[in-house]
Amino acid sequence: MSLIELDNITKTYDLGEVQVPVLKGVSMQVGRGELVALMGASGSGKSTLMNILGCLDRPTSGSYTLDGQEISELSSDQRAHVRNEKIGFVFQSFNLLARTTALENVTMPLTYAGRSIPDKEAKARGIEILAKVGLGDRLHHYPSQMSGGQQQRVAIARSLINRPPLLFADEPTGNLDSKTSDEVLEMFQKLNEEEGITIIIVTHSIEVGQWAKRAITMRDGLIESGAYAERTAAAAQQFLATHPA
Amino acid sequence: MRSIRTFKTAIVALRRNVMRAVLTTLGIVIGVGAVIAMMEVGNGSSSLIQKQISSMGANNLVIFSGSSNTGGISSGAGSNMRLTPDDAEAIAINCPAIKAVAPVVGSRTQIVYGGKNWVPQNMQGTTPAFLEVRDWPVTEGEAFTERDVLQRARVCLIGTTLVRELFGGQSPVGQEMRVNGIGFRVVGVLAAKGANMMGQDQDDVLIAPWTTIKYRVSGTSVSNTNQSAAGSSSGGTASASPQSPSDIYPNVTVSKYPARNAQQTKNNPMPIRFANIDRINASAVSADQIDTAIKQMTDVLRERHRLAPNEPDDFQIRSLTEFSTMLASTTGTMKSLLLFVATISLIVGGVGIMNIMLVSVTERTREIGLRMAVGARGGDILRQFLTESVVLCLLGGAIGIGLGIGASWLVTYLLNWPTESSPGAILAAVAVSAFVGVVFGFYPAWKAAKLDPIEALRYE
Numbered sequence: 001m002s003l004i005e006l007d008n009i010t011k012t013y014d015l016g017e018v019q020v021p022v023l024k025g026v027s028m029q030v031g032r033g034e035l036v037a038l039m040g041a042s043g044s045g046k047s048t049l050m051n052i053l054g055c056l057d058r059p060t061s062g063s064y065t066l067d068g069q070e071i072s073e074l075s076s077d078q079r080a081h082v083r084n085e086k087i088g089f090v091f092q093s094f095n096l097l098a099r100t101t102a103l104e105n106v107t108m109p110l111t112y113a114g115r116s117i118p119d120k121e122a123k124a125r126g127i128e129i130l131a132k133v134g135l136g137d138r139l140h141h142y143p144s145q146m147s148g149g150q151q152q153r154v155a156i157a158r159s160l161i162n163r164p165p166l167l168f169a170d171e172p173t174g175n176l177d178s179k180t181s182d183e184v185l186e187m188f189q190k191l192n193e194e195e196g197i198t199i200i201i202v203t204h205s206i207e208v209g210q211w212a213k214r215a216i217t218m219r220d221g222l223i224e225s226g227a228y229a230e231r232t233a234a235a236a237q238q239f240l241a242t243h244p245a
Numbered sequence: 246m247r248s249i250r251t252f253k254t255a256i257v258a259l260r261r262n263v264m265r266a267v268l269t270t271l272g273i274v275i276g277v278g279a280v281i282a283m284m285e286v287g288n289g290s291s292s293l294i295q296k297q298i299s300s301m302g303a304n305n306l307v308i309f310s311g312s313s314n315t316g317g318i319s320s321g322a323g324s325n326m327r328l329t330p331d332d333a334e335a336i337a338i339n340c341p342a343i344k345a346v347a348p349v350v351g352s353r354t355q356i357v358y359g360g361k362n363w364v365p366q367n368m369q370g371t372t373p374a375f376l377e378v379r380d381w382p383v384t385e386g387e388a389f390t391e392r393d394v395l396q397r398a399r400v401c402l403i404g405t406t407l408v409r410e411l412f413g414g415q416s417p418v419g420q421e422m423r424v425n426g427i428g429f430r431v432v433g434v435l436a437a438k439g440a441n442m443m444g445q446d447q448d449d450v451l452i453a454p455w456t457t458i459k460y461r462v463s464g465t466s467v468s469n470t471n472q473s474a475a476g477s478s479s480g481g482t483a484s485a486s487p488q489s490p491s492d493i494y495p496n497v498t499v500s501k502y503p504a505r506n507a508q509q510t511k512n513n514p515m516p517i518r519f520a521n522i523d524r525i526n527a528s529a530v531s532a533d534q535i536d537t538a539i540k541q542m543t544d545v546l547r548e549r550h551r552l553a554p555n556e557p558d559d560f561q562i563r564s565l566t567e568f569s570t571m572l573a574s575t576t577g578t579m580k581s582l583l584l585f586v587a588t589i590s591l592i593v594g595g596v597g598i599m600n601i602m603l604v605s606v607t608e609r610t611r612e613i614g615l616r617m618a619v620g621a622r623g624g625d626i627l628r629q630f631l632t633e634s635v636v637l638c639l640l641g642g643a644i645g646i647g648l649g650i651g652a653s654w655l656v657t658y659l660l661n662w663p664t665e666s667s668p669g670a671i672l673a674a675v676a677v678s679a680f681v682g683v684v685f686g687f688y689p690a691w692k693a694a695k696l697d698p699i700e701a702l703r704y705e
Contacts, residue, residue, distance in 0.1 A: 051699050054618070056618065056702075076622070077622045080621060080623075081622070083620045084619060091702065095611060095614075098261065100257065108616070109620055111621075112620040119250075158619070
């Protein structure tokens with residue numbers, strides 16, 4: 001059973017007068033423990049696909065199964081719950097809360113957890129995760145006192161606080177120099193290998209894409225290549241049968 | 246647990262921009278401060294006005310004897326003499342709505358001092374409690390005592406008009422004057438009260454122990470007393486003027502029966518008449534307690550006079566309803582004026598809060614997007630911003646209360662105006678600022694909650 005299964009997902013933006021189709025029937029799978037790069041030029045629909053994969057948006061049609069749960073019909077509150085439990089986000093611009101310590105930034109998502117977590121436990125978890133990303137000595141630093149790489153590592157720690165099975169990184173190295181980029185990407189690799197977290201890195205950079213074991217490339221609202229990791233002949237047959245060219 | 250965390254988040258968010266939080270809440274601070282200060286000053290002046298009006302007698306109640314009715318002929322109010330000093334005492338003990346009570350006997354007679362004479366409009370025999378009933382301080386000398394009442398002491402208090410007319414403005418304390426021929430020592434001078442509502446000079450008065458007036462001066466009740474004119478039925482010796490009509494037409498009833506000798510008196514003792522009085526003056530604890538006071542006094546008096554449930558009252562209680570209505574409307578007008586001003590200033594403050602909260606929501610769009618991305622639902626965001634605005638308003642309210650109390654203290658200190666703290670206003674201020682926080686914080690919070698996480702995250 002794959003972690004992510006998309007079946008013929010479409011997304012059309014309704015701008016009143018005109019209908020703008022952005023995703024024109026995307027089908028793909030991501031298995032557990034994969035490290036995937038989602039690539040494509042701007043306007044290819046990769047951001048829209050990421051928003052749908054990240055449960056931030058809902059598709060116009062098609063089915064999306066995440067961890068065995070059908071997502072496409074969920075209400076926004078239910079999707080918020082799914083995001084909280086199953087998905088971690090890392091953004092290009094870090095999106096840390098200003099004038100808030102690293103530890104507080106990291107434990108912030110626990111506020112919205114379905115079950116309430118005692119402050120003590122939240123703090124312990126935050127410290128543990130910050131140590132894991134190598135910031136054990138910067139618990140009480142503010143974002144303004146940290147370098148870009150450190151800030152992004154705080155953001156990674158924040159995305160991991162709820163122990164999600166899936167992690168999205170949207171251009172995680174876009175604001176970093178090449179050296180710290182490598183550090184951050186190494187960290188993703190390590191998390192993927194050691195913790196078995198499924199990671200999807202959204203990027204337009206070839207170098208970043210090369211860190212992934214598989215690249216999904218998009219073009220004009222469709223997946224150009226890499227939609228399925230490995231496909232048995234039977235599966236391919238079935239795929240061809242259900243998706244006539 | 247969750248609400249505590251929301252509260253903490255709100256505090257953290259507000260601490261991130263202390264200066265702006267302070268400026269935002271300034272409207273509420275000033276609004277609440279003004280309300281509290283006005284309430285305290287207003288309460289002070291309104292209780293001063295109340296005090297002044299009640300010194301005019303707004304809280305006063307007067308109990309008269311009822312009318313006697315013999316063979317269908319009524320003799321009018323006060324003719325059925327059933328009130329006793331004990332009644333007054335019983336009222337004092339048994340009526341919690343009564344502040345003070347005093348028995349009163351009236352008289353009217355001439356006073357002579359040196360070469361001058363004068364007939365005061367009011368000559369009243371009573372107890373020291375009368376001064377409390379009428380809220381009438383003694384400015385010079387001191388009041389007579391309960392002991393004087395028991396001893397029928399020949400002491401009296403006089404009003405300023407008498408001081409002017411008899412003593413030519415010199416201090417009368419310790420002087421002796423003659424009232425109906427009896428020597429009275431003046432022990433004190435009553436504070437000037439001026440004319441009452443009817444235009445009657447209230448300072449034209451002499452107050453003495455009721456026993457003295459009753460047994461030494463008038464010798465009988467007020468119903469047939471005007472010593473100055475009559476003098477006949479009085480126990481007093483000198484009539485004021487030999488040419489008065491009562492000398493020409495004496496109204497002394499000629500005794501139709503021979504006097505009883507000692508043996509007869511012993512065999513058939515006459516019932517002892519209790520000392521009846523003309524009226525009882527009482528004052529209620531406050532103007533709005535007057536109805537309660539009347540009810541309590543009625544119960545006490547009916548019981549003491551042993552009236553069966555179907556018998557009519559043998560007394561009448563009168564209150565100065567006109568005064569008390571005026572009093573109530575004065576304070577009512579004052580209160581609603583204050584409330585009106587308070588409402589306006591709090592609305593202005595609330596609009597300020599809404600304004601800044603809207604700015605804050607726009608400014609923190611990315612933060613909202615992030616919080617939504619990590620799992621905050623619309624409701625969580627709504628609650629967070631609402632909590633922020635309520636906390637802001639409550640803090641503003643607290644500071645405002647402090648400022649208001651400070652301002653009213655300053656007013657007392659510098660201008661010497663009376664102020665009176667008002668716990669009700671403080672409670673109301675807290676409640677109102679929380680309410681303002683909710684009402685004016687709701688729209689910005691709702692706007693925040695309705696944001697689309699994708700657009701919010703992309704917002705620059």
